[in-house]
Amino acid sequence: MPKVSEKSTKSKSSAPTVTVRSPAVVAPKKLRESEKREEFRKYFTKLKRKLDLDKNLENVIWLHLKSIKMDTPELFDKGIQNFGYRL
Numbered sequence: 647m648p649k650v651s652e653k654s655t656k657s658k659s660s661a662p663t664v665t666v667r668s669p670a671v672v673a674p675k676k677l678r679e680s681e682k683r684e685e686f687r688k689y690f691t692k693l694k695r696k697l698d699l700d701k702n703l704e705n706v707i708w709l710h711l712k713s714i715k716m717d718t719p720e721l722f723d724k725g726i727q728n729f730g731y732r733l
Contacts, residue, residue: 677718683708685719697731 677685690704707729711717716725723733 682717682719686711686717686722689719689722693726696733 686708687704690699690707693699694701694704707726708717710729711722711725714725714728716722716728726733
């Protein structure tokens with residue numbers, strides 16, 4: 647352990663300066679097409695149980711979401727409402 651001299655601990659300067667760093671802003675991860683589709687598959691499984699939907703609607707709704715550019719997980723709910731279902 648290094649020795650600290652008397653002079654360095656008894657400085658006559660003001661209080662020590664504290665630097666606070668704000669958390670880095672992280673951009674949302676851009677999902678690939680296959681990852682978006684997999685997220686929708688999981689989402690649709692839950693939605694299918696909730697609304698008692700036919701499993702064949704999965705592809706139809708997915709194509710609808712892609713066509714209206716709501717094919718990201720954050721926009722799935724809005725896209726389903728745009729399709730005509732109430733959540």
